Amino acid sequence: MNADKTRERREAVEKFDAAARQSYMAAVDRAFEVQxxxxxxxxxxxENWVQTLEEGVEINRRALEDLQNIAAEQREVFYNLSRESLGAYEGFVGSLDAYEARISENRETADKP
Incomplete structure (x- = not known):
């Protein structure tokens, strides 16, 4: 009878050991899956962060390109405006010269008897 109890205890310990090993292996497997x-x-x-940064870089590149285009357009507009202003100023100075010449002519004709 003593041998039977010893065998039962040994079988119970082996079952418990097998169950503990299975439980440990399941816990290790689950830990690796979680990792x-x-x-x-x-x-x-x-990857999403890098993609967001790349999209931001592309947006900034396009914005800079647009700003460069706008600056070039403004430079052209100001250049044309300056040329027109210079032309208007030269016309104004020319009209003053013509006015002065006319006044001088009128004085000369008025001074002649």
Whole structure:
């Protein structure tokens, strides 16, 4: 009878040992799955972050290009405006010369008897 109890105890201990090993292996497997899932989540996060940065760079590049185009257009407009202003000023000075010449002519004709 003593041998039967010893055998039963040994079988119970072996079953308990097997169950404990299975539980430990399941916990280790689950820990590795959680670790892989965390790594995948981190990778996805950083890939999205890099993509967002790249999109931001592209937006900034386009904005800078647009600003350069606007500056070139404004430079052309100011250049044309300056040329027109110079032309108007030269015309004004020319009209003053013509006015002065006319006045001089009128004085000369008025001074002649």
């Amino acid at each position: 892989k899932s965390g790594a995948k989540l981190s990778r996805t996060f950083f």
